[in-house]
Amino acid sequence: MRTPAPDARPVALTIAGSDSGGGAGIQADLATMTAHGVFGTSAITAVTAQHTRGVESSFVLPIEEIAAQLEAVTGDFEVGAAKTGMLATTEVIETVRDHAVEFEFPLVVDPVMVATSGDRLLEPEAERAYEELLAEATLATPNADEAEVLTDIVVTDAESARDAGEAILETGVDAALIKGGHVPGETVRDVLVTDDGVRAFEHPRVGTDATHGSGCALASAIAARLAKGEALETAVEGATDFLARAVRYYYDVGQGHGAVNHAVELRNEATRELTAEEVQAVVDRFVEADVSALVPEVGMNVVGATPYAESVAETAAVEGRITRTFSGVHPNRGVRFGASSHVARFLLEAREYHPDLRFAVNCRFDEAVEDALEGFGWPVAEYDRADEPAAVKATEGSTMGWGARQAFEGREEPPVAVVDRGEVGKEAMTKLVATDPEALAERTLALADEVSE
Numbered sequence: 001m002r003t004p005a006p007d008a009r010p011v012a013l014t015i016a017g018s019d020s021g022g023g024a025g026i027q028a029d030l031a032t033m034t035a036h037g038v039f040g041t042s043a044i045t046a047v048t049a050q051h052t053r054g055v056e057s058s059f060v061l062p063i064e065e066i067a068a069q070l071e072a073v074t075g076d077f078e079v080g081a082a083k084t085g086m087l088a089t090t091e092v093i094e095t096v097r098d099h100a101v102e103f104e105f106p107l108v109v110d111p112v113m114v115a116t117s118g119d120r121l122l123e124p125e126a127e128r129a130y131e132e133l134l135a136e137a138t139l140a141t142p143n144a145d146e147a148e149v150l151t152d153i154v155v156t157d158a159e160s161a162r163d164a165g166e167a168i169l170e171t172g173v174d175a176a177l178i179k180g181g182h183v184p185g186e187t188v189r190d191v192l193v194t195d196d197g198v199r200a201f202e203h204p205r206v207g208t209d210a211t212h213g214s215g216c217a218l219a220s221a222i223a224a225r226l227a228k229g230e231a232l233e234t235a236v237e238g239a240t241d242f243l244a245r246a247v248r249y250y251y252d253v254g255q256g257h258g259a260v261n262h263a264v265e266l267r268n269e270a271t272r273e274l275t276a277e278e279v280q281a282v283v284d285r286f287v288e289a290d291v292s293a294l295v296p297e298v299g300m301n302v303v304g305a306t307p308y309a310e311s312v313a314e315t316a317a318v319e320g321r322i323t324r325t326f327s328g329v330h331p332n333r334g335v336r337f338g339a340s341s342h343v344a345r346f347l348l349e350a351r352e353y354h355p356d357l358r359f360a361v362n363c364r365f366d367e368a369v370e371d372a373l374e375g376f377g378w379p380v381a382e383y384d385r386a387d388e389p390a391a392v393k394a395t396e397g398s399t400m401g402w403g404a405r406q407a408f409e410g411r412e413e414p415p416v417a418v419v420d421r422g423e424v425g426k427e428a429m430t431k432l433v434a435t436d437p438e439a440l441a442e443r444t445l446a447l448a449d450e451v452s453e
Contacts, residue, residue, distance in 0.1 A: 010038050011039045012033050012039070013042065014084075015042070015084045016042070017085060019213070020048060023052060025213070028260065033224045034263075035266040041079070042073075043069035044061060045061060046058055048086075063095050080106075082103065083222070085219070090123065093132075097136060106223070106226045108219045108226070109219075110218075111149075112146075127149060134171040138174045138175065140168055140173045142164075142168070143178075143182045147176075148164070150168055157183070161193075164178050174232075175232060178190065181211065189201070190202075190240050211247055214246075221238070221239035221242050222239040225238055243260075245310055272314075275304045275306050278437040282304075283318060283322065291329055291444065291445070294447060295322060299321030300323075301317050301340050301342075303315050303316070304437065305347055306358075313337060315338070315344040319332065343360055343431065347359075349400065350433055352408075354414040357434070357435055359439075363431070364430065365430040372447055378416035379414070379416050381417075381418045385426060403418070416443060432447070
């Protein structure tokens with residue numbers, strides 16, 4: 001008989017409807033909680049037949065069954081935080097409110113009141129019942145439409161979001177997060193309003209309609225983080241970052257728009273070791289083959305991004321770069337995350353246009369390299385530093401992002417190589433990019449062989 005090794009986890013509770021399509025509701029909440037390292041429990045308020053294209057039908061559970069679930073969970077588990085989703089009727093909202101009075105843990109209320117079409121989902125009595133529930137809550141997370149229902153304030157910008165948040169605080173809730181996903185603009189701005197002040201969390205808008213369940217995922221992520229003991233503002237910041245990535249790298253499932261990727265951060269973290277190993281394998285091949293002919297004066301680096309990388313800290317590279325020696329090439333130190341600056345930023349910007357790109361290397365550029373690139377017939381892009389705006393030049397670290405935009409923006413097929421002819425004080429360079437390490441290594445070795453002949 002083996003000795004058990006129990007895994008103690010914080011516990012969170014979701015009080016919401018079931019989504020048979022898995023993109024929202026209880027299913028999304030539990031997936032999000034698990035991804036955040038929290039044990040998820042549930043009280044199901046309604047059963048819906050839905051998928052990525054819409055809702056076919058719904059059935060609200062009897063009040064006594066909802067109450068029984070709440071009592072069963074809170075009577076056994078040490079719940080660290082809870083969140084609500086679809087509550088459907090006045091009676092359900094009142095039942096949750098009656099239990100929330102006894103909660104000794106934070107409660108996040110996502111007031112599901114308005115359909116994506118803009119239609120109201122609840123009768124006026126239920127809307128008023130929500131205000132009483134908010135009085136027992138730690139945080140309300142309405143979108144712009146729901147904030148308008150609660151306050152009669154039309155949310156169109158940061159100022160009106162603040163006004164709506166301050167009005168919601170009058171219900172007795174500790175804080176209000178006015179979500180900006182429904183407000184037009186290139187930036188999604190979520191505004192957190194508390195008695196202590198206002199803070200906005202901003203993320204570039206993702207060009208996708210696969211946002212079904214995003215509100216569920218956000219509220220669940222906040223609740224999970226609160227259950228782990230995070231402060232409210234820290235929990236909101238982390239949860240909005242999580243949602244931005246979950247929407248960008250959505251699940252391509254179903255015949256509709258797809259679903260939010262609730263496991264995106266968990267899976268991204270799980271690939272870190274493999275990504276570092278892949279970069280190391282490419283470096284080892286370069287050392288064995290001696291790619292001296294391609295190493296620039298400033299040194300060469302190989303960069304690998306995790307599948308859902310959004311920052312330099314999520315890219316692996318050689319610390320100190322690869323340099324020429326009397327006996328070939330040699331990495332100055334080992335592979336670690338965050339080791340590259342220039343090549344990593346270039347790769348991350350390239351991924352804005354072609355997210356499948358995960359690996360890059362910088363090589364020297366001269367006439368021999370140019371001839372070799374022409375001979376291979378690879379798609380090649382180029383940018384001219386003479387066209388670089390003064391504001392970009394004056395901002396430390398922004399040139400690589402600008403250069404990548406020139407090379408990748410508007411191209412249906414990504415280039416294999418990007419040429420930077422340099423300028424005074426800036427060495428000319430070639431950057432090769434690929435979706436996988438094998439392709440990057442093969443292309444670089446082929447280029448090195450051609451240039452060495």
